[in-house]
Amino acid sequence: MNGQADHQADAIAAVAEEAAAATGHDRHRLLDMLLAIQERCRWIPPAAVERLAASLGLTPVFIRGVASFYSFLSLEPKGKVIIRLCDDIIDRHAGLDAVLAAVTDELGISAGETTADGAVSLEVTPCIGLCDQAPAAMVNDIVLTSLTPETARHAARHLKAGKPLHDLVSPHFAGLTPQQRVHAQVASNIRAPGAVLLGEVPREAGLRRAATMEPRAIIAAIIASGLRGCGGAGFATGRKWEMAAREEASRRVVICNADEGEPGTFKDRVLLTERPHLLFEGMTIAARAIGAAEGILYLRGEYVYLRDHLEAVLAERRAAGLLGHAILGCGGFDFDIRLQLGAGAYVCGEEGALISSCEGLRGEPKTRPPFPVQRGYLGFPTVVNNVETLCHAARILDLGPDWYFAMGTAGSHGTKLFSVSGDCRAPGVYELPYGITVGELLALAGAEDAAAVQVGGPSGVMIGRDSFHRRLGFDDLATGGAIIVFNGSRNILEIVDYYLAFFVHESCGYCTPCRVGNVFLRQAIAKFRHGHASAEDVEELRTLSATIIETSRCGLGTTSPNPVLSTLSHFPLVYAAVTRPAQDGQQASFDIQSAIETARGIARRRSFVYDRDFSQ
Amino acid sequence: MTDKDFTFTIDGASVTAQPGQTIMEAADAAGIYIPRLCDHEGLRHQGSCRVCTVKAAGRSVAACTQPAAPGLVVESETPHIQAMRKSLVEMLFHEGNHICPVCEASGNCELQAMAYRLGMVEPTKLPYLEPTRPVDASHPGIALDTNRCISCGRCIRASEDVDHKGVFGYCGRGIHRRITVNGEDLAHTDAAVSDHAISGGVCPVGCIIVKRVGFRLPIGARAFDRQIIGEAIEEKRR
């Protein structure tokens, strides 16, 4: 018995050692090692933690700390196959309940459990970037889209029987090219190709131009184009590159942020699928501009199904002399890119957290200053840019800053990709010039009965019909691109509650206001949903939100109360309708019902005072 | 004052700082106390409790990590900032189980003392999260009760950087982020009573308890029974 256990521990240690060796025992690559172990063992067993610790000179508690940070790494055994159903509000509106019921019925387990034979685990997860084809699910390294109870049940039965996973995509999976495999799983749903990214794009035109230019001239072109970051914050891209280029340093780094975690956003998925060369071209141009030899593509764990496709494109570029030494024959133009897979953590889209994650740490944001352009990855000046930003940059080098500057509005130049999902007939990606109104976009998407639109995802704002004339862009409604449509039958407070639950789930937990405050904010919204709130509670919502926003350490906390604040200002009647005056002598915010619930259970009877129908 | 030194203001008072100093370091030297819980003398700054939030040039920042800058205008003890600090301290109370009258740390506890300093004297409006984590009493000399932990990370930094051990670490994410130890339990770590992380007054609350010395210093004669938290720093200015 003991011998067998020892044997098993040895085998696990061997897997861990192999994972460590694959990175040259580089402790900064801890996430890669843990992902490899998770993939092979289906969890991170204690023997693997011990071996990694010994092998890398780290403490076991540190390694457990990193592993326990990520949703897709587990310190407990999981099934051979893990089904992760997206349980975002969009999927709920699209019939998640029935899909989940079919799967739980077929497998005989509920979400969070593993079948007794260890074949299948069932979990739910926030948005996996397939909102235009919800309900959707990840299953190990593939995804399933537009699920119905029937297709979901079929998949569950298939997996329970231990049949090959990839057959769910296609019986000819092995014979498909990596890009064909991606297309067999996911539709790109490009609804409106624009002038910059999704229309015809000639290969390497921008890079060829850049190779002949001085770095300073590249930066000047990007500044002149007016390009601003597409990841949400809208920082001027050229200025960011300039700052990184100006730092004294022996190494510099370009990181592409493909974490795309904001619920309702999936435009980067489409670029990664359809325009991977353009993205790598943009990264290579950025590298030349700032003098970087190293690049990292940080790909969210949910997009693991894109990994082989992207690796194949990288290999193709290396073979063609577009990556590696002397790119395009230019002596001294050396640059290569490695792919860093994430493991299920929205906060890792925040640039500091993303860098922590690439360094093998818990994915916690970093203290600023210093900013990444000063001291980023491993302490070297680092440019972090969104996928779309880098694609735009490549096109700007090809067609010139004036061409780009002329599109859009005074404060927002060029085009923008919008990810449209929810209650509309044509969900998908729309490339449109900045300055288009919400109403115009809704008309394109077939969302005539839209009653509320979440612009920019949960961290953005929810607006109502009276604001559909507003313009998308930094001058008015800034957005990373998510446009989530809700019709009049949707329950606003349920949506707010879901978004707060999302932030609670995704908070890294580093700082007090975000870690704890968001839990209380969600509980405060629950009072409204249960009809226990008074006018005083509205004030309480505002005060708590303000404290969280003002004292949080990173952008997650400073935007997490937005669902509350934006609905309070745009949908005040929703709150008024469920608010009651405080009852005599009771602190208005005190929820007597939940307070006496335990007592009711113990006494096995209702309250004489507080249950009005007690006499019946 | 060397020629590299510069001045800035906190609530109107002029403060001298050296390049590289944080707002809090400069304030401490000048005898101005900015409330804090995760920051601790001799340990690297973490910037996580946010109780030290100040407004610098109109922007809210953590004084323990934000560098001072020439001419910077810092607001600290405004009613608005004090109210936010109080709210953060309330959150920490409600996140854990704090029953001061039966707690060994009472009177020496920085969380309790901060609540007094910030005027947390009424019932709060927040619910309680009521954690039920097992107490780790496995070690012959030390007990660990994380139900009172405020996640300040001081024990982690002290053990790593001063004791060169790594007895403690964070596990989990978000509201589930917790202090854990480098082993099955404390007995299976190399923690020693003599560690700075254990006996150096590092834990601001009553989580890390050295066995058999409890209540040696009677309640009434403890650190914050004698003075308000922060007074030691403020005395420099008098």
Ligand SMILES: Cc1cc2nc3c(=O)[nH]c(=O)nc-3n(C[C@H](O)[C@H](O)[C@H](O)COP(=O)(O)O)c2cc1C
């Ligand atoms: C919680 C949080 C999540 C974020 N997620 C992403 C993301 O998924 N993708 C992204 O490009 N930027 C994300 N950002 C913004 C990044 O921090 C950073 O500003 C951006 O990658 C910079 O690139 P850009 O200037 O090209 O937009 C996020 C920020 C926060 C605070």
Ligand code: SF4
């Ligand atoms: S605001 Fe939230 S996500 Fe950001 S550091 Fe604080 S706890 Fe972490």
Ligand code: SF4
């Ligand atoms: S740790 Fe401090 S605040 Fe908590 S119960 Fe003990 S004395 Fe009170």
Ligand code: SF4
């Ligand atoms: S145990 Fe004490 S020192 Fe360690 S994090 Fe918790 S409160 Fe801070």
Ligand code: FES
């Ligand atoms: S994939 Fe479900 S909401 Fe985005």
Ligand code: FES
């Ligand atoms: S003391 Fe500055 S954040 Fe805790």
